[in-house]
Amino acid sequence: MFVKNFSRNINLFALLFFALLLSTQLIAEEIKKAGLKIQTLEGEHVSFKDQLQSGKWNIVFVWTTYCNHCVDQYAFLSELHTDSNNIEVLGICLNEQSSIEDVKTTIEEKQHEFPSIMATASDFSNAYEINTGEPFSGTPTYLLYYGTDFQAFLDGPTNKKTIIDFIN
Numbered sequence: 001m002f003v004k005n006f007s008r009n010i011n012l013f014a015l016l017f018f019a020l021l022l023s024t025q026l027i028a029e030e031i032k033k034a035g036l037k038i039q040t041l042e043g044e045h046v047s048f049k050d051q052l053q054s055g056k057w058n059i060v061f062v063w064t065t066y067c068n069h070c071v072d073q074y075a076f077l078s079e080l081h082t083d084s085n086n087i088e089v090l091g092i093c094l095n096e097q098s099s100i101e102d103v104k105t106t107i108e109e110k111q112h113e114f115p116s117i118m119a120t121a122s123d124f125s126n127a128y129e130i131n132t133g134e135p136f137s138g139t140p141t142y143l144l145y146y147g148t149d150f151q152a153f154l155d156g157p158t159n160k161k162t163i164i165d166f167i168n
Contacts (some may be wrong), residue, residue, distance in 0.1 A: 004080045006111040036127040038092065038117045041100050041107075048127075049148050050100040053088045057167050061114070062092045062124065065106040067139045070090060078113035086166070091116030094124055094139065128153075 028091035037050040052058045061077055063070035093103050093116050100118065107116060125136040131143075132153045140156040144166065152166065 005142040023060040037102075037123045038119045040117055041104055043100060046117070047089060048117075048119075051090055051115075052145055052148050053094060054147045055086075056089045056147070057146070059087060059089045059163060060092060060145065062094060062139055062143070063116075064094050064139050065098050065102060070140045071110055073140050073157060074110050074112040078111075080160060080163065081114040089114035092124065093118050094121045096120050 046162045077089045128136040137155045
């Protein structure tokens with residue numbers, strides 16, 4: 001009797017476990033389809049994937065207005081963006097406390113030459129973990145795409161040579 005019930009319970013547990021696993025995967029796929037909620041500096045809500053350039057390497061640079069390490073990255077990212085035919089740089093500013101005007105002022109004062117959009121830290125953190133499998137740890141952070149295909153990520157500051165070496 002015990003063996004018969006035990007076997008039935010194991011089968012029931014396995015069935016429930018696989019149903020839960022499948023539903024979790026389906027939910028994750030739906031979140032990926034929904035995409036990251038972003039806003040342009042003109043206040044328009046747009047799709048993240050629509051901001052990526054097809055047929056090019058897209059370096060997505062995640063920054064905040066108060067991140068000192070981020071400021072150190074602006075010059076070489078601006079160079080990559082303006083001097084390369086096959087590389088685009090897109091900034092994502094995570095500033096829930098800053099207004100669009102604050103972000104525009106920072107861009108103007110720090111003179112970076114690549115476009116930026118805005119996202120909330122919570123939305124970005126969720127999307128980051130779904131796409132990388134790792135928790136978001138802060139700025140600066142890099143996501144590298146070829147077209148809209150995710151290729152790699154890097155937490156923390158980097159340099160022009162490291163990015164070029166990866167792309168080549």
